[in-house]
Amino acid sequence: MPENTDEKTTERTYTRADSKVEVKGFEARHYDMMLNTVTLGAYPFFIRKVVREMQIQTGNSILVFGSGTGRNLALMDQHLSGEGRIIGLDIGEEMLRQARRRFDGHPYISIENRRIDEDLPYQGEFDKVFISFVLHGFIQEDRVVIIKNAFKALRPGGEFIILDYNEFELASSPWLIRSIFKMECPLATDFAGRDLQGNLEEHGFDEFRVLTHFRGYIRLLAAKKTA
Numbered sequence: 322m323p324e325n326t327d328e329k330t331t332e333r334t335y336t337r338a339d340s341k342v343e344v345k346g347f348e349a350r351h352y353d354m355m356l357n358t359v360t361l362g363a364y365p366f367f368i369r370k371v372v373r374e375m376q377i378q379t380g381n382s383i384l385v386f387g388s389g390t391g392r393n394l395a396l397m398d399q400h401l402s403g404e405g406r407i408i409g410l411d412i413g414e415e416m417l418r419q420a421r422r423r424f425d426g427h428p429y430i431s432i433e434n435r436r437i438d439e440d441l442p443y444q445g446e447f448d449k450v451f452i453s454f455v456l457h458g459f460i461q462e463d464r465v466v467i468i469k470n471a472f473k474a475l476r477p478g479g480e481f482i483i484l485d486y487n488e489f490e491l492a493s494s495p496w497l498i499r500s501i502f503k504m505e506c507p508l509a510t511d512f513a514g515r516d517l518q519g520n521l522e523e524h525g526f527d528e529f530r531v532l533t534h535f536r537g538y539i540r541l542l543a544a545k546k547t548a
């Protein structure tokens with residue numbers, strides 16, 4: 322289990338040019354298969370468990386930020402039992418193509434081409450806003466826009482659910498973790514050094530649920546909009 326740090330920032334200053342969150346080309350075309358491979362086949366079991374941890378109720382409305390190929394949305398749908406609504410937002414051409422093909426003709430799942438780091442039109446409509454392995458890839462200023470978009474989109478009692486890297490000190494982490502982060506988006510290092518729960522509190526969220534995975538390096542952090 323990694324140690325939490327109170328460090329709010331790392332020494333380096335990051336810019337949008339450091340981001341690798343827009344998945345393109347070969348990686349986008351084979352995204353699901355690559356995730357299965359790099360996790361040695363663990364990913365399908367892991368993500369199923371995470372979707373159970375979302376505590377989805379029949380009929381829920383769910384907004385997904387950075388919906389990718391739509392794989393996670395298909396798992397969420399199994400908990401809706403044929404009622405509810407899921408909207409996935411993405412900007413990657415290939416990701417949009419795969420997700421739209423997956424849900425072509427689906428009665429209540431739609432995929433929209435929208436940036437999540439700009440003001441979104443949704444207001445008080447959703448029970449859950451979900452974002453997985455996307456938030457770390459933005460500079461802090463844009464992460465704040467995303468947090469505000471989630472707060473605005475949720476109805477009172479709704480939850481913003483973030484699946485991403487936990488907070489930890491990279492420099493003192495095992496070799497394997499440091500190697501993974503060398504290949505990761507540089508902004509992931511900045512993200513792991515920040516107090517995400519504190520950032521969410523500053524923007525109105527409370528009643529947190531925390532569930533950790535992969536020896537604590539991955540965290541599902543659910544935050545409620547109670548007001």
Ligand SMILES: C[S@@+](CC[C@H](N)C(=O)[O-])C[C@H]1O[C@@H](n2cnc3c(N)ncnc32)[C@H](O)[C@@H]1O
Pocket residue numbers: 342343344386387388389390392393410411412413416435436437438452453454455
């Ligand atoms: C690392 S992938 C994660 C995909 C998916 N959430 C998952 O867990 O499988 C990041 C996703 O975020 C999308 N993305 C990147 N920047 C975005 C933006 N500004 N607005 C919406 N989606 C974005 C990418 O196209 C890609 O599908």
